[in-house]
Amino acid sequence: MDLQLAGRNAVVLGGSRGLGRAIASALAAENANVLICSRSADALEQTASELEKLGSGSINWHVADLADPDAPASIHAAAIEALGGVDILVNNGGGPPPGLITAVDRQTWEAQYQSMVTPLFELSGLCLPMMRERQWGRILTVVSTGVQQPIPNLGISNTLRSSIIGWSKTLANEVASEGVTVNCLAPGRIATDRVASLDRNAAERQGITPEEAKAQACSLIPMGRYGDPQEFGDTAAFLLSPRGSYITGSVIRVDGGLVLGV
Numbered sequence: 255m256d257l258q259l260a261g262r263n264a265v266v267l268g269g270s271r272g273l274g275r276a277i278a279s280a281l282a283a284e285n286a287n288v289l290i291c292s293r294s295a296d297a298l299e300q301t302a303s304e305l306e307k308l309g310s311g312s313i314n315w316h317v318a319d320l321a322d323p324d325a326p327a328s329i330h331a332a333a334i335e336a337l338g339g340v341d342i343l344v345n346n347g348g349g350p351p352p353g354l355i356t357a358v359d360r361q362t363w364e365a366q367y368q369s370m371v372t373p374l375f376e377l378s379g380l381c382l383p384m385m386r387e388r389q390w391g392r393i394l395t396v397v398s399t400g401v402q403q404p405i406p407n408l409g410i411s412n413t414l415r416s417s418i419i420g421w422s423k424t425l426a427n428e429v430a431s432e433g434v435t436v437n438c439l440a441p442g443r444i445a446t447d448r449v450a451s452l453d454r455n456a457a458e459r460q461g462i463t464p465e466e467a468k469a470q471a472c473s474l475i476p477m478g479r480y481g482d483p484q485e486f487g488d489t490a491a492f493l494l495s496p497r498g499s500y501i502t503g504s505v506i507r508v509d510g511g512l513v514l515g516v
Contacts, residue, residue: 257495260285260311264342264494265333265381267320267374270297272446273396274346276487278305284491285309286342289333293319312336320347321369326376333381340381341388342494345374345395345418349448352455355409362410370414375421382429391434392494395422399440401505403513407459408452419505426503435502437493442509443471444481476511 264281268274269290278290282305290305290313292298298315305313316332318325333340350366378393385391398405400412401419419438426436443449450464457467472478486508492498493506507513 257284259495262286262341263337265289265340266344267291268346270301276483277344277490280487280491282308285311287311289314289336291316291318320373326373330380339384342392343381350410352407385434386432389433393436395438397438397440399442399509399513423503430502438505440507442512444486
């Protein structure tokens with residue numbers, strides 16, 4: 255299936271590794287022009303050189319830390335300079351530290367909100383005018399299955415990502431008639447470095463090996479395995495394409511059946 259993404263301009267946050275890289279790879283393979291952003295210049299440069307081999311679109315990179323209040327404006331300016339505009343925005347940030355929600359203090363709540371939530375809202379607001387003017391745009395935010403089935407020991411993530419769901423649905427309804435779709439993509443246990451670190455954390459808490467912790471996690475997944483990053487990236491590419499034009503205001507799970515609810 256041709257996803258008709260050739261020539262579209264995409265910004266992917268957290269695009270140098272993990273789920274962001276998986277999405278950027280899928281877009282690059284569909285010949286989109288891609289700007290990847292993250293905190294590490296070395297990782298961005300290496301990833302960009304690998305993405306360039308996947309398709310005919312241009313691959314660009316920009317260093318930005320979402321904890322920096324100036325990051326949204328910096329990323330938007332870089333996108334205008336490198337791409338000429340933004341058709342597709344993939345909001346994707348790192349996960350917060352694990353832990354019990356009862357142990358989170360006010361300072362941590364505020365700091366995590368300012369890095370996980372506020373910059374995504376601000377950058378989306380900067381990109382929207384051109385999308386609305388062109389009557390075409392895609393905003394996709396990577397969240398977590400914790401927004402539908404809270405994940406033990408990930409209280410900050412469960413809470414703050416749930417606020418993103420409310421924002422996304424509200425925004426989707428406001429811009430749906432202007433050709434702009436707004437969705438969230440909820441990964442389950444996808445085989446990334448982040449999930450490996452969660453397995454190590456679970457192993458330490460339980461006094462078992464990371465391999466045993468992974469086996470425990472897989473036992474709760476009907477498919478019996480972790481997802482491949484490419485499976486996640488391909489799902490995102492469809493939602494971001496013209497082929498996904500009638501899907502908006504939704505939370506799409508890529509979890510192998512992990513979430514028990516319908």
